[in-house]
Amino acid sequence: MLSTKKLKIEKEERQLIADTKKEFVKQTIAFMTQCNAELGNCFSYFIKPLAGGITDCIKLSNNKYYAIDSTPIFKKIINRDLTSALTIHLAQDIDTNQWVQLKAYEVNNDKQLEDKIKKEISVLSQLGKLIGVADDSLFSRKLYIVKEYVPGVDLMHFITNKKAISFAQKIAITLAIFDELRELHDIKRFLHCDIKLENIIYDEFTGKVTLIDFDVSLPSASDSNLMAKSNEFCGTFGYAAPELISNTPCIYNEKTEMYALGKTLIDLFDLEPASGFSQTFFAPNKPPVNEDESQVMAILDGLTQAEPEKRLSREAGEKAFALLLQQVPEFAVK
Structure with a gap:
């Protein structure tokens, strides 16, 4: 778990995507999303190489763009047989610089995990704690949930x-x-x-x-x-x-x-x-x-x-x- 002190420093000093690259990131994601839409992948695309190799970027279902801190704050193997896993990262709204928490599930045809994720999304939505989701399971077998980050x-x-x-x-x-x-x-x-x-x-x-x-x-x-x-x-x-x-x-x-x-x-x-x-x-x-x-x-x-x-x-x-x-x-x- 990331410490409050570290998060405060990041909020004050760190900006994952420079202002000069924000429009480029959005335009690139928009272009790749349009290309991928024909294949059913409408919400997400990572462009770390195109963003200058600094960080991965993602567009969520709420039409907001987030840069993802490369260092995970949590990792867990959920199902070794199906190699299902959960990785949690800090992410930053590239427009507001607000920090959020991104949960990246690697699903790998794990029906039980898929049902669990759907329930989690529903509960977070009802509680007003869900920021957005991105379904990239068709290509990367990953599903992303972004929710509010709680410092401490x-x-x-x-x-x-x-x-x-x-x-x-x-x-x-x-x-x-x-x-x-x-x-x-x-x-x-x-x-x-x-x-x-x-x-x-x-x-x-x-x-x-x-x-x-x-x-x-x-x-x-x-x-x-x-x-x-x-x-x-x-x-x-x-x-x-x-x-x-x-x-x-x-x-x-x-x-x-x-x-x-x-x-x-x-x-x-x-x-x-x-x-x-x-x-x-x-x-x-x-x-x-x-x-x-x-x-x-x-x-x-x-x-x-x-x-x-x-x-x-x-x-x-x-x-x-x-x-x-x-x-x-x-x-x-x-």
Whole structure:
């Protein structure tokens, strides 16, 4: 994951396509797109050699042009048998110089991956996070998704690199996560279904917290009751509520989201749950050592109750952390 500091430098100092070459890039892409349209390839064309060898360029379905940073920020083999893969790059709108994130999927006749990508595009579109797509699968077997870039690092990276986070910061981060979930649940009417440290970006310069990776997110099936059903398990074992593991179809709701959040916060605060063992990434954690941590652990126990009816609601969990924050000296109301 690219650091916030590096991104800020890039935003201020880097321009992938010089102003003098922008029209040339557009004209060349337009010419090649016209040539390729007869073969069914209407949206994308890379012209790194024609752009002076500096960077690849692409035109998306939104009729905007992007220059792609050559160094990937993430690589993953999805299906070794079919050699399906995902590579993520930073990209830059050549007109506005705005940085975005480009996901390049190498599909290779992987029907399961194709369906997953279609779902991801649909979810991102409904959440207002999709910038554009380009389908080059006929020629390069690649499909590109461009979405907003979120500066910062994921909380797992932040913690495992031994970045110091004060107790007050952890509570502030927690409340910011609740804010993100409130918007996702109440306004967007979606369930994240995979809450964990890896899927939460933290910008240490601004303190902003952002939920990411909505690949398995589900829209609520009801306007009045936040709930979604899936015949397939969505999420990460160790963070998934017990009822998701034992039942088919899986029913996702606010209580399953709170369980995953509780497990995630156990890792963030590095605390041991009442059971004495955490099945999350940092297991086992340490017991509370002071009154503040004991109060946090009581809240986390409430969020991770095995029985959904005994589990804290999102509103109750948020209120409990908000009250606790007021007890921290630097945040206390004077």
